[in-house]
Amino acid sequence: MKNTIKDIIKPYRGEKGSLIPILQAVQEKTGFISEDAISTIALNMNMSEHEIYGVATFYTQFRYTKPGDHMVKVCLGTACHVRGGEQLLDRTENILNIKPGQTTLDSAFSLERVACMGCCALAPVIVVDDKIYPNVAGPKVEKIISKYSSSDEKE
Amino acid sequence: MLTIDGKEVDFKEGATVLEVAAANGIYIPTLCTYSGLLPFGACRLCLVKIENMRGFPPACTTPAAKGMKITTNDLELNELRKNVLELILSEHPNSCIICDQKDLCGNYNICPTKSGRVTGCAFCPNKGRCELKQATEYLGIKEIRFPFTYKNLPLEREDPFFDRDYNLCILCGRCVRVCQEIRGVGAISLTKRGHDTKVGTAFNKSHLDGGCQFCGACVDACPTGALSARGSKWHGIPDKVTTTTCALCSVGCSLKLETKWDKIMAVRPDAEGPANQGQACVRGRFAIPALVNGASRLKYPLIRRNSRLVPATWDEATELAAAKLGKYIPEETAFLASPFLTNEAAYLLQKFARVCVGTNNIDTSSFFSGPVIQSRIKHSNMGAETIIDIAKSGWIIVVGGDIAASHPVLTVKINQAKKRGAFVSLIGSEQNINSRLFDSCISVEPSGYFPLLCGILKTIVEKEGFDSKFVTGQCDDFDKLESSLKKIDLQIIAGTCGISQNLIEKLTSTILSSGRGSILYGPKTLECDDPKQIIGMLFNILLLAGSPAGFVPLMDGANSQGVADMGALPDFLPGYQNIADKGSLSAFENSWSAKLPKKPGLNYPAILNAAVEGSIKALYVTGGEIPREISLERLDFLVLHDIYPSPLFETADIVFPAAAFTEEDGTITSLEQRVQTLQAGTNPAGMSMPDWKIICKIAEKMNVKGFEFSSASEVFDEICRVNPLISGHGIRDLKLKKKFTLTSVEKTSPSKRSMLQKKPLWHYRGVDLTEKVFDLKILHDKIFGGQDVQGSP
Numbered sequence: 001m002k003n004t005i006k007d008i009i010k011p012y013r014g015e016k017g018s019l020i021p022i023l024q025a026v027q028e029k030t031g032f033i034s035e036d037a038i039s040t041i042a043l044n045m046n047m048s049e050h051e052i053y054g055v056a057t058f059y060t061q062f063r064y065t066k067p068g069d070h071m072v073k074v075c076l077g078t079a080c081h082v083r084g085g086e087q088l089l090d091r092t093e094n095i096l097n098i099k100p101g102q103t104t105l106d107s108a109f110s111l112e113r114v115a116c117m118g119c120c121a122l123a124p125v126i127v128v129d130d131k132i133y134p135n136v137a138g139p140k141v142e143k144i145i146s147k148y149s150s151s152d153e154k155e
Numbered sequence: 156m157l158t159i160d161g162k163e164v165d166f167k168e169g170a171t172v173l174e175v176a177a178a179n180g181i182y183i184p185t186l187c188t189y190s191g192l193l194p195f196g197a198c199r200l201c202l203v204k205i206e207n208m209r210g211f212p213p214a215c216t217t218p219a220a221k222g223m224k225i226t227t228n229d230l231e232l233n234e235l236r237k238n239v240l241e242l243i244l245s246e247h248p249n250s251c252i253i254c255d256q257k258d259l260c261g262n263y264n265i266c267p268t269k270s271g272r273v274t275g276c277a278f279c280p281n282k283g284r285c286e287l288k289q290a291t292e293y294l295g296i297k298e299i300r301f302p303f304t305y306k307n308l309p310l311e312r313e314d315p316f317f318d319r320d321y322n323l324c325i326l327c328g329r330c331v332r333v334c335q336e337i338r339g340v341g342a343i344s345l346t347k348r349g350h351d352t353k354v355g356t357a358f359n360k361s362h363l364d365g366g367c368q369f370c371g372a373c374v375d376a377c378p379t380g381a382l383s384a385r386g387s388k389w390h391g392i393p394d395k396v397t398t399t400t401c402a403l404c405s406v407g408c409s410l411k412l413e414t415k416w417d418k419i420m421a422v423r424p425d426a427e428g429p430a431n432q433g434q435a436c437v438r439g440r441f442a443i444p445a446l447v448n449g450a451s452r453l454k455y456p457l458i459r460r461n462s463r464l465v466p467a468t469w470d471e472a473t474e475l476a477a478a479k480l481g482k483y484i485p486e487e488t489a490f491l492a493s494p495f496l497t498n499e500a501a502y503l504l505q506k507f508a509r510v511c512v513g514t515n516n517i518d519t520s521s522f523f524s525g526p527v528i529q530s531r532i533k534h535s536n537m538g539a540e541t542i543i544d545i546a547k548s549g550w551i552i553v554v555g556g557d558i559a560a561s562h563p564v565l566t567v568k569i570n571q572a573k574k575r576g577a578f579v580s581l582i583g584s585e586q587n588i589n590s591r592l593f594d595s596c597i598s599v600e601p602s603g604y605f606p607l608l609c610g611i612l613k614t615i616v617e618k619e620g621f622d623s624k625f626v627t628g629q630c631d632d633f634d635k636l637e638s639s640l641k642k643i644d645l646q647i648i649a650g651t652c653g654i655s656q657n658l659i660e661k662l663t664s665t666i667l668s669s670g671r672g673s674i675l676y677g678p679k680t681l682e683c684d685d686p687k688q689i690i691g692m693l694f695n696i697l698l699l700a701g702s703p704a705g706f707v708p709l710m711d712g713a714n715s716q717g718v719a720d721m722g723a724l725p726d727f728l729p730g731y732q733n734i735a736d737k738g739s740l741s742a743f744e745n746s747w748s749a750k751l752p753k754k755p756g757l758n759y760p761a762i763l764n765a766a767v768e769g770s771i772k773a774l775y776v777t778g779g780e781i782p783r784e785i786s787l788e789r790l791d792f793l794v795l796h797d798i799y800p801s802p803l804f805e806t807a808d809i810v811f812p813a814a815a816f817t818e819e820d821g822t823i824t825s826l827e828q829r830v831q832t833l834q835a836g837t838n839p840a841g842m843s844m845p846d847w848k849i850i851c852k853i854a855e856k857m858n859v860k861g862f863e864f865s866s867a868s869e870v871f872d873e874i875c876r877v878n879p880l881i882s883g884h885g886i887r888d889l890k891l892k893k894k895f896t897l898t899s900v901e902k903t904s905p906s907k908r909s910m911l912q913k914k915p916l917w918h919y920r921g922v923d924l925t926e927k928v929f930d931l932k933i934l935h936d937k938i939f940g941g942q943d944v945q946g947s948p
Contacts, residue, residue: 035358046591048341050365053357054331057347064358 004029005040019045023056032063068103068110070148072096072128077116079123088124088136089113095145108149157223166219173201173214176227183227184236184290186243187327188215189376190426190433191337197328199239200290203227211235237294243325244287245301247379251279252288253296279323280388281380287325308353314362315930316369316385316441321353323381330354330373330382337434339570339592342367363937370563371440375423375433385930386444387413387421397836398425400823401439402495402816403919405710406430406542406564407825408439412817412836419444419817419836430542430825436563437934438917438924443817445928446919447840453797453812454841457804464804469842469852476809477856479792483773485513485752489762492723493778493796494521494712495920497821497833499870500846501714501721502729502878503862504777507850510749511859515734515756516771518725520780521715522678523708524759541827544705546571549669554693555583555601556677556709559592560916560938562826565675565707566592572673578665582607583679595662601682603652608692609900610648610659611666613640615699620667622701630698631896639899666700673697673705691898698895710826711914713816717824720880725756729878746877747861766790776803777846778813779914779921796846799922812843813920819845820867830881 008025012018019041026037033056042049056062074089093099096109103110117125122134126141133144156165159176166175171194176183186198194216202211206224211232214225226232244252251257279285311319328345331354335341342365346355356365374382393413401408409428413421422443424435456472457464467475480488490508492501501519508517518524545551545568559566569579569592580595582604590596599607615621616637626633649656666672674693683689697706710716722729732739734755744751757765763781765771769789777796787793787806795803796813804810816823818839824830839845844852847870854862864870875881915923916939917931925932 038357048335048344048366048591049357050344050355051335051341054344054346 001030001034001036002040005037006044009041009044019047019052019055020059023052023062027062031067032065034064034066063101065101065103065110066107068107070109070129071112072109072126072145073112073114073117074100075115075117075123075125075127076113077120077123079120080116080125083123084137085124088126088141091141092126092145095142109145157219157221157225159223159225160227170219171215172203172205172212172217172219172223172225175219176214176225181227182293183214184240184293185215186286186290186325186378187329189329189333192329192332193336195328195332197326198243200236202232202235202239204229204232233294237296240287240290240294240296241299241301244291244296244299246304246306247287247323247325248279248305249299249303252285252291253298255297279380280318280383282390283392285380286378312385314367314369315933316437317371317374318383318385318388319354320381320383323379324354325379325381326352326354327378328354329376329378333372333376336574337567337570338368338370338372339566339573340366340368340370341591343373363933368559368563369437369441369934371424371435371437374440375435384421384441386441390415390420393420395836397834399817399834399836400825400831401435401443402713402823402833403438403442403917403924404436404562405713405715405826406562407713407823407827407829407831408435408564409831410435410439410443412443414836417837418448429829430827430831431564431567434564434567437931439564442917442924442928442931446922446924447815447817447837449799449927451799452815452840453799453810453843455812456842457807457810459808464807464810469844472809472811473849473852473856476794476811476853479808480512480773480775480794480853481857483792486516487770487772488512488514488775489516489757489766489771489773490514490723490775491759491762491777491780492517492519492718493780493920494519494523494710494715494718495779495816496714496718496723496777496846497816497819497823497867498714498717498721498830498874499821499867500777500850501718501723502874503847503850503864503870504775505721505723505729506747506861507854508775509728509751510747510861511854511857513750513752515725515752515754516762517723517756518759518762519712519715519718519723520759521710521712521718522681523710523712523715524719524724541704542568542707545569545673545675545707546575548572548577548671548673548705550666550672550700551577551579552666552672552674552693552696553579553581553583553593554674554676555604555679555682556675557916558675558677558709561677561711562709565709578669580662580665583677597654597658597662599652599654601679602684603654604680604683604689605685605692606648606652607654607659608689608696609640609643610645610652610654610656611663612636612692612695612699612900613643613645613648614659614663615667615696616640618663618667620664621699625701626699626897629703629894631894632899633897635899636695636897639901643900666696670700671702671705672700673707675707675709677709678711688898688900692900694895695897698897703895708826713825713919714823716826716828717822717830720824721874721878725758729874730880732879743877749859749861777920779918796849798840798843798920799927801921811849812839812841813849814839814843814845815919818843821845821847822867822871 005026009022012022027033038049038052042052074092076085096104096111098104098111100111100113124136126133126136156163164179173183183201185201187195196213196216201214203214204226205212306322308321331343331345334343343354343356346353374384393415395414397412399410399412401410408431409425411423411425412419424431424433426433455466456469458467458472458475490504492504505517508514551569551572573579579593581593582597584598584600645656674697676693680686680689694706726734728734728743740751763785766774766787772791774790775794781803793807795807795810797810798813798815816833817836820835821833822830851862851864917924925935
């Protein structure tokens with residue numbers, strides 16, 4: 001992985017202000033910004049890892065844990081919010097036993113909260129990978145999640 | 156010319172509005188400005204009005220311009236500032252700042268009471284240094300109109316030396332910036348954003364894991380009580396503050412000792428210090444109280460009775476010492492001067508040895524004694540080494556020393572040079588604790604220094620890119636150097652030191668294209684076969700680059716320079732007056748009114764050898780000079796000056812308790828040859844005494860005249876009279892030379908000191924600091940992975 005990161009940094013070498021594009025490229029390649037990634041960037045850019053972490057955490061676009069096999073997004077946009085998006089998020093958190101931005105221990109699922117998926121008529125919605133599940137009220141979410149975990153087991 | 160509050164003033168190009176105001180005695184409240192840091196514009200308290208400028212620009216980030224009309228203080232501005240400060244205070248526990256009873260409890264609220272943290276009463280460890288309070292008082296805020304939010308962050312105490320309570324943090328960023336901009340470390344950073352912003356480390360690592368060097372600069376920069384030195388957190392306001400010089404290394408940082416109940420409770424760097432300019436390192440900032448207040452400090456003299464060391468009075472002990480020392484023939488007696496002695500003590504010790512005992516067997520155990528001193532005499536003066544010069548260099552080479560561990564404050568200057576674009580390289584096999592400091596590292600063992608330097612010099616001379624004007628005008632013996640280099644084959648060189656020709660070429664072309672430079676050479680250079688030659692070759696590089704300044708020895712003892720200057724050397728009298736020279740000998744005989752021994756004495760390794768063999772019968776040791784593996788069984792009589800019990804107690808016949816440097820007046824001479832004063836912050840521990848006083852007392856018992864001093868300054872007066880190096884004002888007389896001699900390169904026979912002593916990296920008079928300061932041990936183990944690291948060979 002160190003070499004991947006070095007390859008990413010190479011064209012930028014020495015350029016001040018190239019930190020964010022580098023971080024973006026690293027996230028795209030590896031899915032997240034790891035401790036190793038930051039120390040490799042630090043070493044190659046002659047910056048301190050804390051400085052880089054400070055820059056990265058200023059933006060919400062970066063994640064610091066390895067994403068799971070499935071990305072679960074719970075919408076908390078206005079429409080979903082009024083139709084019980086908050087409760088849906090609580091429920092999902094309980095099922096997966098993680099908070100938004102985290103990944104389950106078996107790295108099967110990552111959870112994220114999003115602002116709007118553009119399908120407010122279907123509120124509240126939950127999105128797993130690229131599939132949108134409409135009107136997810138009550139225990140429906142358990143079924144959806146279990147579908148993904150069981151299909152994994154079969155594979 | 157610009158107008159500020161109706162006053163027409165001049166200003167320097169590039170100054171900010173805030174600086175112009177301050178220079179003209181106009182106060183503008185600010186919390187995020189800190190001397191030495193770039194403007195940041197975080198706190199928004201310094202908002203001003205400038206005619207024809209939109210809104211309220213912050214004074215700290217607005218450059219002053221011609222014709223500006225600035226208002227710094229009116230009702231509208233103050234209302235605005237009040238709002239800003241109230242918002243800051245709504246997230247900072249504030250009852251101690253705005254409580255209407257605060258004047259009544261002012262005397263007590265600094266005390267170590269442990270009342271609720273949330274109320275803000277009496278838990279802040281800022282010891283009355285609160286810039287928030289100053290600003291609040293200036294703006295006259297009586298109440299806060301916003302609801303108060305307590306962040307309820309856990310207190311961070313897992314790291315050594317200092318605590319962090321980020322509930323008190325106002326996010327001015329001074330700690331982050333001082334760490335990054337001044338120290339060049341960047342161990343902390345502002346993480347996250349908005350309400351969640353917090354000073355922290357990557358992935359919440361501990362500071363220890365994150366590469367913090369615990370210099371304490373962040374603690375000093377903090378305007379609130381968020382960062383506090385743990386050891387002295389609850390001691391309250393000091394009774395007394397004394398400015399002195401740090402005697403833990405040779406940089407010569409000026410420190411402020413804060414004393415309470417006659418104990419050193421805290422130490423802060425002095426912003427006016429010529430060498431450190433407000434900076435310190437982990438030892439100076441945090442280790443001193445634990446070192447000097449240790450419970451096992453020696454408090455009374457000890458003498459050997461029935462094979463045991465028992466307490467004695469000063470009279471008993473000094474009388475015994477006088478009687479015994481008078482018994483031996485002079486050649487059987489030897490004196491060792493610790494490189495941590497003051498100039499006064501070193502001067503009196505050599506005077507005592509020469510006048511009272513009549514021997515020249517005196518030397519210092521500093522690594523930087525023989526070779527460095529000799530080459531310095533040879534080159535007359537090797538440029539005025541100044542720390543400021545390092546910051547002005549275009550290139551810097553550190554040779555054979557872990558500078559970030561041994562002389563951390565110098566890295567501040569290296570960092571300054573780096574910011575101006577200097578190229579910094581390391582030659583040596585040292586681990587370095589701050590790898591970001593160096594642009595290139597040439598890893599080579601001391602045995603490879605000679606071929607490497609030959610290669611560098613040859614490349615420089617052959618390329619003819621050197622400063623020929625300076626070399627022809629001010630340097631002698633260039634031809635000799637050139638012809639001596641002719642014999643050297645670059646390819647063989649690359650083979651012997653394992654450094655590729657390419658790397659050598661790269662380094663030399665950087666040197667030649669970056670103007671004047673600095674070379675800092677550490678104790679490993681003395682491990683080479685011929686240290687004098689290596690030092691001469693390093694100086695050659697500087698001369699060829701066109702400037703003799705910036706040649707800095709990383710001396711191991713705090714006063715290695717001064718102890719040698721004072722004549723604690725076997726072959727030189729004070730001021731490097733050669734003993735073989737009849738004129739200088741008789742001059743000293745006159746001023747001391749005594750007959751002096753003519754035969755040069757033994758040097759440090761020879762003294763140790765003689766003590767082992769038994770030809771030295773009486774030895775006088777002033778702190779930590781005897782390596783553990785040396786057996787002193789055949790010694791007849793051993794006198795010690797010590798501040799803590801040491802392994803030598805097994806053989807010592809008399810032990811005198813010495814005062815630590817925080818407990819005595821005097822002077823020490825730093826590596827840049829600046830004579831700096833020590834001032835006692837407290838009384839000496841127990842019955843201990845400054846070294847110079849102990850020597851005077853023994854001389855008095857021996858009935859020898861010339862030791863009747865009542866204070867260190869009287870001793871210094873005599874030094875000024877007899878030592879031509881120190882002028883009447885007590886300033887080291889630096890005769891800047893116009894002519895320099897280039898050293899020719901030739902393979903010579905080894906002349907290194909055979910018995911270099913292994914010492915702990917951080918020590919004071921033989922006391923391993925990590926043994927006395929627990930947190931320092933944690934840091935040391937972290938940096939060096941628990942290995943026993945020697946400061947030198």
